[in-house]
Amino acid sequence: MTIRERLKELGIELPEPAKPVASYLPFVRTGNLISVSGQVSLSAGREFKGRVPDQVSLEDAILAARLCGINILAQLNAALDGDLDRVVRIVKLGGFVNCTPDFTDHPRVINGASDLMAEVFGEAGKHSRAAVGASSLPLGVTVEVDALVEVA
Numbered sequence: 001m002t003i004r005e006r007l008k009e010l011g012i013e014l015p016e017p018a019k020p021v022a023s024y025l026p027f028v029r030t031g032n033l034i035s036v037s038g039q040v041s042l043s044a045g046r047e048f049k050g051r052v053p054d055q056v057s058l059e060d061a062i063l064a065a066r067l068c069g070i071n072i073l074a075q076l077n078a079a080l081d082g083d084l085d086r087v088v089r090i091v092k093l094g095g096f097v098n099c100t101p102d103f104t105d106h107p108r109v110i111n112g113a114s115d116l117m118a119e120v121f122g123e124a125g126k127h128s129r130a131a132v133g134a135s136s137l138p139l140g141v142t143v144e145v146d147a148l149v150e151v152a
Helices: 003-007 058-081 106-125
Strands: 029-031 033-040 087-098 128-134 143-151
Touching: 003 029, 003 087, 003 106, 029 058, 033 087, 058 087, 058 106, 087 106, 106 128, 106 143
Parallel strands: 087 128
Antiparallel strands: 029 033, 033 143, 087 143
16 A cells, blocks of 8 residues: 555545745755654644643644644655655654643653554654653644654
8 A cells, every 4th residue: 555545544635735934944855864844733724722731632732743743744745756655764753742831741742643653654654752841832833743754
């Protein structure tokens, strides 16, 4: 099964990749690695903004992380000229959660993006990771996730 077929099976339609909102590139390729800049929990009419857990529930924060993962896939799709089958491995995800100082469930939130990568790429989607809390994130979003990906 191709990755495109897998996405269709999962009911995932990739959005248009987000344009940078500051002085950075959405992705950089060097050799067989692509670094995808932080993707936020906004896309095509869907948005998750606010702090966990006082403004956004844990369940919605997990969905926000999944949306970040979908946005990562959209950037990868652009970087690979539409051929996600060239992904060899998701090497690392870095996850940031906009949360209150007493919130400690960051890993569970970022599982929304991590689980998506495993669903899409199988064993090659399993990766190393960081999951940290932040007092705020760009545009007031709930979650931001970046990625390092090995490609053929």
